[in-house]
Amino acid sequence: MTFRLRAAQIADLEQLYEMAKLTGGGFTNLPADRTALTRKLERAEEAFARTYDDLGDDQFTLVLENTETGQVRGTCQMFSQVGQQWPFYSYRMTTLTQHSQELDRTVRAELLSLVTDLEGCSEVGGLFLHPAERAGGFGLLLARSRYLFIAMHRARFADRVIAELRGVIDDRGGSPFWDGVAGRFFGMTFQEADYFNAINGNQFIADLMPKHPVYIAMLDEEAKKVIGVPHPSGRAAMRMLENEGFAAEGYVDIFDGGPTMTARTSQVRSVRKAQPGKVSDTDLDIGERALIATGTLASFRSVYGMREIAENGSIAIDAMAAQTLEVGEGDEVWSVTR
Incomplete structure (x- = not known):
């Protein structure tokens, strides 16, 4: 499935x-x-x-x-x-601290405000x-x-x-x-x-x-x-x-x-580690497990898949992820390691 x-x-x-x-x-x-x-x-x-x-x-x-x-x-x-x-x-949740000199006692009350x-x-x-x-x-x-x-x-x-x-x-x-x-x-x-x-x-x-x-x-x-x-x-x-x-x-x-x-x-x-990249290959056999997403707003979709990011920022992904995301070479995807 x-x-x-x-x-x-x-x-x-x-x-x-x-x-x-x-x-x-x-x-x-x-x-x-x-x-x-x-x-x-x-x-x-x-x-x-x-x-x-x-x-x-x-x-x-x-x-x-x-x-x-x-x-x-x-x-x-x-x-x-x-x-x-x-x-x-x-x-x-806050704390109210009160002190009595006569009793020489400090009381800390926890409050919900x-x-x-x-x-x-x-x-x-x-x-x-x-x-x-x-x-x-x-x-x-x-x-x-x-x-x-x-x-x-x-x-x-x-x-x-x-x-x-x-x-x-x-x-x-x-x-x-x-x-x-x-x-x-x-x-x-x-x-x-x-x-x-x-x-x-x-x-x-x-x-x-x-x-x-x-x-x-x-x-x-x-x-x-x-x-x-x-x-x-x-x-x-x-x-x-x-x-x-x-x-x-x-x-x-x-x-x-x-x-x-x-x-x-x-x-x-x-959010901090999410990386965009252009798809360079959709037949990756072995790579890093990742979450991969594509599309804007109503066309957004994401899956689990495998990726391999090249030095130039392009990304290779596995065939199943490419098929499920409906992307091919040249399309942009975003990914983050799983």
């Missing part, structure tokens, strides 16, 4: 909807709602079609396609700037891989192809990039963090709030969320122990982000308490 990543299309709606039903909740960027998914696909179509090569308010959606069957088996997204349609809220510090950043997110394909390394293809896309369309993305990881969800589909913090003010379950956010945006957070810092010591133990902790299924994704140069800097999601990772876009490993 051969897989490639390509730009999503409106025709992918039903397959994305079927995948969305497998997420188990907490995936705001992949709601199990046809209307919301249609809006996302339409917005992505507009972003791919935008001709001005500058920073806008775009959402790009890619899908992992089995080229033999046409099945969509995964998806991921990139946002050029968050917080443009409505505020982008996060909790930031509601902030919009990350507005204007680009975001990589919405990554979901069909459970049947999780043994083939396709999660890495999905994740790192986003950075190749950014490198190939650098002017359309901000100087800082973030990635939100899903937080801990219990066996009931609820969030201990939500129950311990925001749920007390909203009168909504986590599932209700998460679904509403996915469909309508998070302006309701601005309307109803208390603006005062939350003292972590006042939370119940179940909420405390999941702050900044990724869902068990997201631990590998967190390691991949760290390998790319992302770091946790004290920002957590306001819904489930999952960590928000940040990086300078130009310092993300797969």
Whole structure:
């Protein structure tokens, strides 16, 4: 079987909807709602079609396609700037130190403060891989192809990039963090709030969320122990982000308490090391394993393959990669070592 990543299309709606039903909740960027998914696909179509090569308010959606069957088996997204349609809220963990001379005691209190510090950043997110394909390394293809896309369309993305990881969800589909913090003010379950956010945006957070810092010591133990902790299924994704140069800097999601990772876009490993080159040969037998991509915007596609870069910058690739990418000698591709 051969897989490639390509730009999503409106025709992918039903397959994305079927995948969305497998997420188990907490995936705001992949709601199990046809209307919301249609809006996302339409917005992505507009972003791919935008001709001005500058920073806008775009959402790009890619899908992992089995080229033999046409099945969509995964998806991921990139946002050029968050917080443009409505505020982008996060909790930031901070420490307040106070000292009493009379008691000769210093107390350090950990706080969660509601902030919009990350507005204007680009975001990589919405990554979901069909459970049947999780043994083939396709999660890495999905994740790192986003950075190749950014490198190939650098002017359309901000100087800082973030990635939100899903937080801990219990066996009931609820969030201990939500129950311990925001749920007390909203009168909504986590599932209700998460679904509403996915469909309508998070302006309701601005309307109803208390603006005062939350003292972590006042939370119940179940909420405390999941702050900044990724869902068990997201631990590998967190390691991949760290390998790319992302770091946790004290920002957590306001819904489930999952960590928000940040990086300078130009310092993300797969952006920094991505190399363009003209194809010199499409019959490479032995070479360096790599991610290889081609195309612009709606014609973008990427695959796993082999490469060999010559001193003049030209690149030889294997026949399967060339066939799947639909490129030949003289065409431009971008690549980064696997």
